[in-house]
Amino acid sequence: MHRHDGHDACRTDARDMLARAEAVCRARGLQFTPLRREVLEAVAESGKAQGAYDIAERLSVPGKRVAPVSVYRALDFLMEQGLVHRIASRNAFIPCAHDHAPGEGVIFLICRTCGTVDEASTEEVEGGLERTLERAGFTPSHSILEVEGDCGLCRDQKRAP
Amino acid sequence: MHRHDGHDACRTDARDMLARAEAVCRARGLQFTPLRREVLEAVAESGKAQGAYDIAERLSVPGKRVAPVSVYRALDFLMEQGLVHRIASRNAFIPCAHDHAPGEGVIFLICRTCGTVDEASTEEVEGGLERTLERAGFTPSHSILEVEGDCGLCRDQKRAP
DNA sequence: GTCGGGGTGATACACTGTAACAAACCCGTG
DNA sequence: CACGGGTTTGTTACAGTGTATCACCCCGAC
Numbered sequence: 001m002h003r004h005d006g007h008d009a010c011r012t013d014a015r016d017m018l019a020r021a022e023a024v025c026r027a028r029g030l031q032f033t034p035l036r037r038e039v040l041e042a043v044a045e046s047g048k049a050q051g052a053y054d055i056a057e058r059l060s061v062p063g064k065r066v067a068p069v070s071v072y073r074a075l076d077f078l079m080e081q082g083l084v085h086r087i088a089s090r091n092a093f094i095p096c097a098h099d100h101a102p103g104e105g106v107i108f109l110i111c112r113t114c115g116t117v118d119e120a121s122t123e124e125v126e127g128g129l130e131r132t133l134e135r136a137g138f139t140p141s142h143s144i145l146e147v148e149g150d151c152g153l154c155r156d157q158k159r160a161p
Numbered sequence: 162m163h164r165h166d167g168h169d170a171c172r173t174d175a176r177d178m179l180a181r182a183e184a185v186c187r188a189r190g191l192q193f194t195p196l197r198r199e200v201l202e203a204v205a206e207s208g209k210a211q212g213a214y215d216i217a218e219r220l221s222v223p224g225k226r227v228a229p230v231s232v233y234r235a236l237d238f239l240m241e242q243g244l245v246h247r248i249a250s251r252n253a254f255i256p257c258a259h260d261h262a263p264g265e266g267v268i269f270l271i272c273r274t275c276g277t278v279d280e281a282s283t284e285e286v287e288g289g290l291e292r293t294l295e296r297a298g299f300t301p302s303h304s305i306l307e308v309e310g311d312c313g314l315c316r317d318q319k320r321a322p
Numbered sequence: 323g324t325c326g327g328g329g330t331g332a333t334a335c336a337c338t339g340t341a342a343c344a345a346a347c348c349c350g351t352g
Numbered sequence: 353c354a355c356g357g358g359t360t361t362g363t364t365a366c367a368g369t370g371t372a373t374c375a376c377c378c379c380g381a382c
Contacts, residue, residue, distance in 0.1 A: 033329070053368070070330065072370065088249045089305055091338095091369060107290075109299045124293045128285035129268075129308075136281050137313030138270045144250055146305040147290075152298030192348090194360070214337070231361065233339065238360095252338060252369095 014044035017095050021083050030081070035066075039074035040095065043084055047116035049092030087117060089146050105143050111151035113158075118151065175205035178256050182244050191242070196227075200235035201256065204245055208277035210253030248278060250307050266304050272312035274319075279312065 021040055025032040042055045050058075052071045059066040075093055078084035085094050087108055094117045100106060105122040122129075122145060133140050150158070182201055186193040203216045211219075213232045220227040236254055239245035246255050248269055255278045261267060266283035283290075283306060294301050311319070 031329075035330070051368080052370080065331095067330095067332065068369085069332085069371075073330080088307075107293060109294070109297055111299075112302065118297060118299070120293050120297050120299075122293075124289035125286040126289075128287075128289055132268060132281050132283075132285045133270070133308065133310075136270055136279060137316075138272075138279070138281075138308070138310055139316050140308045140310040141273065142309045144305065144307040144309075146249075147294065147299070147301045148303045148305075149294075149299055149301040155298075155300050192360075196361070212337085213339080226362095228362070228364095229338085230340075230363085234361080 013095070013097065014041065017044045017083070021078075021081070024081055024083065028081070030077075035070060036074045036077060038066075039071055040078055040083060043075075043078075043093050044095040047114075049087045049090050049094045049110070049115065049117050051090075051092050055093075085119075087146060088144055089148070105145060107145040107147060109151065110146060110148045111154055112148050113150055113154035116151060174256070174258060175202065178205045178244070182239075182242070185242055185244065189242070191238075196231060197235045197238060199227075200232055201239055201244060204236075204239075204254050205256040208255075208275075210248045210251050210255045210271070210276065210278050212251075212253050216254075246280075248307060249305055250309070266306065268306040268308060270312065271307060271309045272315055273309050274311055274315035277312060 017040065018037065021037070022032050024030075038059055039055060042058050043050050052075060053068050055075075056066050056068040056071045059071070075084060075086075079086060079093075082100070083096055085096055085106065085108070086092075087094060087110065090110065094108075097119050101121070101123075104126070107120040107122055107125070109118040109120055111117070122143075125145075129143070178201065179198065182198070183193050185191075199220055200216060203219050204211050213236060214229050216236075217227050217229045217232045220232070236245060236247075240247060240254075243261070244257055246257055246267065246269070247253075248255060248271065251271070255269075258280050262282070262284075265287070268281040268283055268286070270279040270281055272278070283304075286306075290304070
């Protein structure tokens with residue numbers, strides 16, 4: 001599982017992500033264009049979840065404006081390739097921090113204090129969730145699991161300020 | 162747990178809900194105003210999740226327009242009292258179908274075919290979720306659990322058309 | 323070359339939600 | 353009854369999120 005030892009760790013993640021994204025696209029015969037790279041970088045450069053408009057603003061420089069619609073298209077692409085996740089409760093996006101085991105879902109751990117979003121595996125809830133759905137006669141296709149609270153760092157800082 | 166035997170069942174639920182809402186407000190010394198009643202009725206009259214603007218339109222009649230902002234205020238009130246839930250992945254609202262055991266969460270079962278939203282208890286995933294959060298050093302304050310898929314009725318209809 | 327498809331730019335628009343202020347209402351008190 | 357304070361609602365305006373549409377560009381295939 002992915003853990004934030006400190007916020008500098010994200011920088012390293014970003015480099016890994018770009019390499020992974022490049023590999024994924026090459027393997028699937030898809031284009032990893034400059035825009036897509038820049039959007040992925042913008043998402044990856046912060047542990048926090050980024051709004052599409054934030055990304056657009058960050059990528060815009062005097063003379064070259066990146067419109068939100070372009071960001072959305074790049075994000076759609078990146079999400080289809082599993083490189084970016086959408087946080088429904090925040091209307092925001094985060095880089096996918098790790099390769100997921102096939103068939104396994106993700107729990108998003110959203111820190112309400114520092115805004116970072118961590119990922120955890122669903123392996124320990126999968127069984128109970130399946131039983132619950134089975135009992136309800138429901139056939140799942142996609143699950144959203146988002147938990148808001150305080151991450152370890154912020155909790156410690158509150159306890160010993 | 163709440164089960165949809167057929168869509169007519171929702172009509173009955175709606176009546177129960179209004180009675181319960183009235184009781185809850187009286188017990189807490191809060192006003193169950195006509196607007197709040199109408200909004201709750203509008204939400205309850207359909208098993209589907211309703212958008213705030215849909216509700217506003219449904220409540221508006223020639224000569225008396227209900228503005229979305231009024232609907233939002235009523236929804237905020239109803240959510241605070243636990244009478245209505247918000248579905249984050251749909252930007253929509255549903256009536257709360259049952260009294261929740263204290264300290265227990267809800268899983269929303271969203272049918273992508275007919276749009277109805279059912280509720281299930283989190284009791285069978287609670288343990289695994291707590292262990293996962295504990296391991297991640299994360300202190301939860303609020304969880305969102307939404308599953309999209311096919312409800313029993315729609316699955317049966319697909320299997321035997 | 324030109325034809326076609328994917329990607330991008332640009333504008334406009336739809337949908338979702340909130341801020342701010344005024345008017346109406348309720349209710350207890352003097 | 354009149355007053356005063358809190359709550360609810362109406363109204364307008366606006367911020368934030370996401371999509372539709374069309375034109376343009378690039379590049380590879382025929």
